[in-house]
Amino acid sequence: MFENLTNKLEKIFSKLKNAPSLTEDQVESGLKEIRLALLEADVALQVVKEFITNIKPKALGQEIIKSTSPGQMIVKIVYDELVNILGSKHEKLNLKAVPPVSLLVVGLQGSGKTTSAAKLALTIEKNFKKKVMLVSLDVYRPAAQEQLKLLAETNNIQCLPIVEKQQPIDITKRALNTANLNGSEVIIFDTAGRTQIDLPMMTEIKQIKEIINPSETILVADSLTGQIAVNVAKEFDSSVNISGIILTRVDGDSRGGAALSMKHISGKPIKFVGVGEKITDLEIFHPERFANRILGMGDIVTLVEKAQQDLSEEKIKETEEELKKGIFTMDSYLAQLRQMKKMGGMEGVMSMLPGMNKMKDKMDQANIDEKMLVENEAIILSMTKKEKENPKIISGSRRKRISIGSGVDVTKINKLLKQFKMMSDMMKKMSKGQKIPSGMIPDEMLNQLK
Numbered sequence: 001m002f003e004n005l006t007n008k009l010e011k012i013f014s015k016l017k018n019a020p021s022l023t024e025d026q027v028e029s030g031l032k033e034i035r036l037a038l039l040e041a042d043v044a045l046q047v048v049k050e051f052i053t054n055i056k057p058k059a060l061g062q063e064i065i066k067s068t069s070p071g072q073m074i075v076k077i078v079y080d081e082l083v084n085i086l087g088s089k090h091e092k093l094n095l096k097a098v099p100p101v102s103l104l105v106v107g108l109q110g111s112g113k114t115t116s117a118a119k120l121a122l123t124i125e126k127n128f129k130k131k132v133m134l135v136s137l138d139v140y141r142p143a144a145q146e147q148l149k150l151l152a153e154t155n156n157i158q159c160l161p162i163v164e165k166q167q168p169i170d171i172t173k174r175a176l177n178t179a180n181l182n183g184s185e186v187i188i189f190d191t192a193g194r195t196q197i198d199l200p201m202m203t204e205i206k207q208i209k210e211i212i213n214p215s216e217t218i219l220v221a222d223s224l225t226g227q228i229a230v231n232v233a234k235e236f237d238s239s240v241n242i243s244g245i246i247l248t249r250v251d252g253d254s255r256g257g258a259a260l261s262m263k264h265i266s267g268k269p270i271k272f273v274g275v276g277e278k279i280t281d282l283e284i285f286h287p288e289r290f291a292n293r294i295l296g297m298g299d300i301v302t303l304v305e306k307a308q309q310d311l312s313e314e315k316i317k318e319t320e321e322e323l324k325k326g327i328f329t330m331d332s333y334l335a336q337l338r339q340m341k342k343m344g345g346m347e348g349v350m351s352m353l354p355g356m357n358k359m360k361d362k363m364d365q366a367n368i369d370e371k372m373l374v375e376n377e378a379i380i381l382s383m384t385k386k387e388k389e390n391p392k393i394i395s396g397s398r399r400k401r402i403s404i405g406s407g408v409d410v411t412k413i414n415k416l417l418k419q420f421k422m423m424s425d426m427m428k429k430m431s432k433g434q435k436i437p438s439g440m441i442p443d444e445m446l447n448q449l450k
């Protein structure tokens, strides 16, 4: 995701960071390069201009240039501004109406509405613990209703039964009645793809909105279309008034222009991003985490959330808090190992860890063996509770015992313990607010993984 932009920014920053001191000229030329990188990433011109205007006086400030690590401080300034243009803070999904709460999903043809409606249903059931019913109002495209029904069925989500030839307004009314009868707390209405110039279809959305009074009208927009997605948001908003955005296909977008321009230009927040075709490939959009990823600094919090997907919300918060405080136990490590496969193997996990890009290249070279995951899991499972909480106590004799218990060679246990220590040191550093620059993951640690 956004690799092109990340790579370019990493190059610019490594030049700035490696210089022991910076002149105004060097900062100016760095800013020019950042401007170019953003433009090449298809960020709207207006947003790029504002971005540079906002960071320039800060970056050129004497206290920065004369500081001991001017490069690092400039990275921080850029990070803050990225967070700012991405929307500052996460905007929560509004489910605070009298149930059944209605959510309306709209967007252009093929933008990912139906898939996103199902993803959203699953997210609401899991994270908000509410009973959801999916409803398709797409009577125009053949088999569109069946597509949603199938997605619902395979994922155990309720779906309003299809009544042949019924029209959207009548389906809507039936959905409200059914929800009252079957106790659905949230109804997600998936609609047919339409263009903003298609007046009758836009009128239909307005009629449906009057009936259901949705707490959210969510536009689904395709990240790959860049500035078009942003304009679509603006136009949909002016005709049907949207409340938030799901940006899809972010997984395939190497540039990031839509994500970076959306809030600023359309005035509406991105609430979720689609990161793949699977039903679980929907992430809550957090500006800070995205800014971190764009700068190649990884995204520990998202990683934790994913790894804990099956655990309760409180547990996720607890682990998040622990990590923030720099507490990293063998149990949190084990949880990560177990989720690695679900998340697309090592590569998926690494892309969320600090220093992602350089790391990934090295990983490819190192040809990491998935067997390592299985062995490490066996090792951790052979530890006692005390050992897991405080691996420092694992002496030579304990290592032998673990080796016998897990059937894994002692040298591999040594490797795992070293690797664990490095990760926990890294977490401690991050928890103290230190940014982990890319390339910080030492070769030694990579060798551990081999």
Ligand SMILES: Nc1nc2c(ncn2[C@@H]2O[C@H](COP(=O)(O)OP(=O)(O)OP(=O)(O)O)[C@@H](O)[C@H]2O)c(=O)[nH]1
Pocket (backbone or CB within 6 Å): 107, 108, 109, 110, 111, 112, 113, 114, 115, 116, 138, 141, 144, 191, 192, 193, 194, 247, 248, 249, 250, 251, 252, 273, 274, 275, 276, 277, 281
């Ligand atoms: N890689 C990737 N593919 C996605 C994402 N979201 C949706 N898709 C794919 O995009 C295609 C179209 O998705 P749909 O959900 O059917 O799109 P739609 O907007 O409902 O389409 P219409 O109803 O025909 O207007 C499907 O193949 C999805 O799997 C995403 O976040 N990432």
Ligand SMILES: [Mg+2]
Pocket (backbone or CB within 6 Å): 113, 114, 115, 138, 144, 191, 192, 193
């Ligand atoms: Mg559809």
